[in-house]
Amino acid sequence: MREFGIILSFISILIGILLLVAPKVLVKLGEQSNRLYNIDGLIYRNRYVFGLCLMVAGAFMVYTTL
Numbered sequence: 218m219r220e221f222g223i224i225l226s227f228i229s230i231l232i233g234i235l236l237l238v239a240p241k242v243l244v245k246l247g248e249q250s251n252r253l254y255n256i257d258g259l260i261y262r263n264r265y266v267f268g269l270c271l272m273v274a275g276a277f278m279v280y281t282t283l
Contacts, residue, residue: 219282226278229271236260236268 235243240261247257260267 222278222282226275226282229275229278233268233271233275236264236271240264 232243244257244261
């Protein structure tokens with residue numbers, strides 16, 4: 218279970234970095250994966266907030282699982 222938490226935390230850090238640095242990469246991924254429910258507009262309008270929150274949450278998860 219500890220490994221699962223570490224993997225999820227690194228994934229959230231990576232997504233947070235991509236939201237801040239390269240949002241177009243996530244747009245392309247989102248176009249391929251968002252078939253049922255599309256929240257891209259909300260996320261990309263507030264990408265700095267979502268990116269920073271994901272990075273903080275991921276760092277917190279790494280800290281608590283190590």
